[in-house]
Amino acid sequence: MSIERVIISGGGTGGHIFPAIAIANRIKKEYPKVDILFIGAEGKMEMKKVPEAGYKIEGLWISGLQRRLTVKNLTLPFKLLSSLMKARSIIKKFNPDVVIGVGGYASAPTLRIASMLKIPTIVQEQNSFPGKTNKILSKTVTKVCVAYENLERFFPAEKIELTGNPVRKKVVEIDGLREKGFEFFGLHSNQKTILVVGGSLGAKTLNESFVNRLKELQDKNVQLIWQCGSYQFEEMKALTAELDMNGIVLTQFINEMELAYAAADVIISRAGAIAISELCIIGKPMILVPSPNVAEDHQTKNAMALVKDEAAVLVKDNEAREKLVPRVLELLEDDTEQKKLSENILKKAIANADERIVNVVKSIVS
Numbered sequence: 001m002s003i004e005r006v007i008i009s010g011g012g013t014g015g016h017i018f019p020a021i022a023i024a025n026r027i028k029k030e031y032p033k034v035d036i037l038f039i040g041a042e043g044k045m046e047m048k049k050v051p052e053a054g055y056k057i058e059g060l061w062i063s064g065l066q067r068r069l070t071v072k073n074l075t076l077p078f079k080l081l082s083s084l085m086k087a088r089s090i091i092k093k094f095n096p097d098v099v100i101g102v103g104g105y106a107s108a109p110t111l112r113i114a115s116m117l118k119i120p121t122i123v124q125e126q127n128s129f130p131g132k133t134n135k136i137l138s139k140t141v142t143k144v145c146v147a148y149e150n151l152e153r154f155f156p157a158e159k160i161e162l163t164g165n166p167v168r169k170k171v172v173e174i175d176g177l178r179e180k181g182f183e184f185f186g187l188h189s190n191q192k193t194i195l196v197v198g199g200s201l202g203a204k205t206l207n208e209s210f211v212n213r214l215k216e217l218q219d220k221n222v223q224l225i226w227q228c229g230s231y232q233f234e235e236m237k238a239l240t241a242e243l244d245m246n247g248i249v250l251t252q253f254i255n256e257m258e259l260a261y262a263a264a265d266v267i268i269s270r271a272g273a274i275a276i277s278e279l280c281i282i283g284k285p286m287i288l289v290p291s292p293n294v295a296e297d298h299q300t301k302n303a304m305a306l307v308k309d310e311a312a313v314l315v316k317d318n319e320a321r322e323k324l325v326p327r328v329l330e331l332l333e334d335d336t337e338q339k340k341l342s343e344n345i346l347k348k349a350i351a352n353a354d355e356r357i358v359n360v361v362k363s364i365v366s
Helices: 014-030 045-052 072-093 108-116 133-138 178-185 206-210 214-219 233-240 257-263 275-280 295-306 319-333 335-346 355-363
Strands: 007-011 037-040 054-062 098-103 121-125 141-145 160-162 193-197 223-227 248-253 266-269 286-288
Touching: 007 014, 007 072, 007 108, 014 037, 014 045, 014 275, 014 355, 037 045, 037 072, 037 223, 045 054, 054 072, 054 121, 072 108, 098 108, 098 355, 108 121, 108 133, 121 133, 121 355, 141 355, 178 257, 193 257, 206 319, 214 223, 214 248, 214 319, 223 257, 266 275, 275 295, 275 335, 286 295, 286 319, 319 335
Parallel strands: 007 037, 007 098, 037 054, 098 121, 121 141, 141 160, 193 223, 193 266, 223 248, 266 286
Antiparallel strands: none
């Protein structure tokens, strides 16, 4: 059976949007004439990123529950009702063969209505510890695509499909790029190199862990590729303006992430689900510093799913300023630990997640 119309819903962060676009691209590859419509949340980044990727998007008036008491919470029931009504209107008019939710505020009302209308539905859960919304949705959707094993305690076992998280293909294809990476960043190929990446906005803890300790790296002949993010770029630039930056590459954002991955001997990252999925495929030794500012502490749980199998090193956010640089220097001097981490992380890699998810789509539509 051909798939003619697909709705994909969700967003809010790159961690939801990039997998959604990857799924859309894979469906488009297999069904070139398919009509794909996204449903997102008004004012969120998907309203810009999805059209840039070449897809149509409709916005719902929806937001999340604020953790602290705020006037915004008073509007939530009205937003929810409005979103359910608009989602129903969009779905009835578009008449999709399948609806896929990737997480984010718009995903819940869209999947709820699609399930009520008896349309095949899929939740794509990216984390090792699901949020409340996906746990509730799992009771009514057709299938739940997951990136981690042993999620039967959260979802109906018969609905679970282990597919992995879709990743950006270009950034994980690093074979043969190491020398080009050193050349691109102006670094030496005979020196150990750390990559620090805290997402596009940056990670304050990671930045503050390194900014006053750059000389320690230089004294050990260690190079640093440092994506500090947009929030603190000017501040980090000012704090390092008078320093010797030999072997230190400070940048706001790395577009050529495949070259950074290729050049790195050790990677330091937050523990977002999509970042981890990319890093599993890359297979480099990594230190994870989970963000404490994430709903339900997802990042710590994602990190621990690797740490328990000796596939990554964990440094707690509140200890990173003191312990992160000494720990990464220790790791760089221990070839045995590096080899163990690399071998174990590669066992976690699922490289063809987009294809696996589309196969699940086919199984419930046909």
